[in-house]
Amino acid sequence: MNTFKARTLAASLLVTLLASAAWAGSGQRVDADPQARAEKLATIPGLTQAQRDAIVRIEDESRAAQRALMERTRAEHEKLRDESRQKLRSALGDKAYADYMTWRLEQRGEHRRDRREHRHQRMDKHGHGESGMESKAPAGE
DSSP states (O other), X not given: OOHHHHHHHHHHHHHHHHHHHHHHHTSXXXXXXXXXXXXXXXXXXXXXXXHHHHHHHHHHHHHHHHHHHHHHHHHHHHHHHHHHHXXXXXXXXXXXXXXXXXXXXXXHHHHHHHHHHHHHHHHHHTTOOTTSOOOOOOTTO
């Protein structure tokens, strides 16, 4: 198996694992239990039952609308990404496209390393040691 195919397969598997983990972690919220929600809202002083019911209804509607928006946005994002990839593949050809995608993956890794290094340099500049809690003594002490 050539390097590009191995990297592509590894990247695909990683994305699949991360997406699966995110999906599994996005299960029903504890607040989705009507009894638990009612008990929490009952602790807010001065609210009537009608007001608590309104809060639940409005939050549920908002959550559903946000979820629908995220799904539409995700679908549009995937469509745009697929269109761009098809355009790149037809403009570059299979071999050049594979080389370009490999280069992009490498650049992404370098970008992440650069960000980590920059964060560590900032921490050092501001007097934070490895633990992030140490402070440097002022010059001359």
